Amino acid sequence: MLQRDYTTSQLDVLEAEAIHIMREVAAEFERPCLLFSGGKDSIVMLRVAEKAFWPAPIPFPLMHVDTGHNFSEVIEFRDRRAVELNARLVVASVQASIDAGRVAEETGRRASRNRLQTTTLLDAIEEHEFDAVFGGARRDEEKARAKERVFSFRDDFGQWDPKNQRPELWNLYNSKIRKGEHIRVFPLSNWTELDIWDYIRREGIEIPSIYFAHTRSVFERDGMLLPDHEVVRRDDDEPLFEATVRYRTVGDMTCTGAVASNAVTVEQIIEEIAVTRLTERGATRADDRASEAAMEDRKKEGYF
Numbered sequence: 534m535l536q537r538d539y540t541t542s543q544l545d546v547l548e549a550e551a552i553h554i555m556r557e558v559a560a561e562f563e564r565p566c567l568l569f570s571g572g573k574d575s576i577v578m579l580r581v582a583e584k585a586f587w588p589a590p591i592p593f594p595l596m597h598v599d600t601g602h603n604f605s606e607v608i609e610f611r612d613r614r615a616v617e618l619n620a621r622l623v624v625a626s627v628q629a630s631i632d633a634g635r636v637a638e639e640t641g642r643r644a645s646r647n648r649l650q651t652t653t654l655l656d657a658i659e660e661h662e663f664d665a666v667f668g669g670a671r672r673d674e675e676k677a678r679a680k681e682r683v684f685s686f687r688d689d690f691g692q693w694d695p696k697n698q699r700p701e702l703w704n705l706y707n708s709k710i711r712k713g714e715h716i717r718v719f720p721l722s723n724w725t726e727l728d729i730w731d732y733i734r735r736e737g738i739e740i741p742s743i744y745f746a747h748t749r750s751v752f753e754r755d756g757m758l759l760p761d762h763e764v765v766r767r768d769d770d771e772p773l774f775e776a777t778v779r780y781r782t783v784g785d786m787t788c789t790g791a792v793a794s795n796a797v798t799v800e801q802i803i804e805e806i807a808v809t810r811l812t813e814r815g816a817t818r819a820d821d822r823a824s825e826a827a828m829e830d831r832k833k834e835g836y837f
Contacts, residue, residue: 552581559593562708565593566661568669590620606741667718671729675828684706734799777795
């Protein structure tokens with residue numbers, strides 16, 4: 534007798550949920566967009582979007598909030614993927630916000646443009662009248678992100694109130710908003726870092742070379758390995774040295790650290806992640822170490 538196996542893998546369940554969320558947004562909102570930085574989570578989110586609407590093109594533009602201090606490997610990948618998909622790419626520039634006097638450049642040893650992204654993002658949402666914005670955040674990344682709903686309401690100031698969120702029983706999402714308000718949508722909420730890499734392996738997805746082990750000139754600060762670059766301020770007591778590293782997460786290079794690693798394949802990266810006890814942001818993002826509530830404070834203001 535023919536035996537049929539109707540079980541689905543964890544990745545199939547997560548992918549189906551993300552596809553459902555994306556289709557729900559496309560049906561309910563007039564002007565959604567997808568945040569695409571060229572980082573691994575946004576790359577996976579983009580692949581899910583391709584599947585959700587295939588064979589039609591992705592029915593919304595991509596947007597990146599560019600600090601001007603991003604890794605060149607990631608920016609090159611971002612631009613190339615947008616061209617390959619024939620997708621409209623909106624680049625919201627933090628440098629343009631500085632030049633316009635909308636935000637002030639930070640100074641000092643730990644200066645970063647990371648927090649300045651909030652104003653640039655909110656201005657771009659208002660300018661393009663986006664009413665839903667897909668983000669690649671996952672609940673396992675950080676405590677504040679673990680509080681976030683899949684459909685995360687933002688008021689007409691772009692702010693988030695963690696104590697006033699909409700229920701999402703039985704995967705039913707409330708898309709009701711007034712003019713000027715918008716929803717942040719997180720289709721990868723229930724994925725883990727390991728799920729992301731398993732999906733990259735299963736789908737054979739190309740990712741920027743910065744995620745694989747390579748030799749780079751770095752210096753150590755607060756247990757993090759920061760890159761040798763003109764935009765990253767280094768003091769005399771922080772000597773440079775060569776190290777074999779890779780990046781678990783990518784963003785503004787002034788606050789994104791590398792990790793020592795010899796992993797040069799996706800399989801080796803998965804083996805590393807499976808045994809690590811540190812979250813990717815906890816291990817590599819200086820901006821999350823400012824205080825216990827650093828991320829939550831930024832999110833209340835309108836951050837990703």
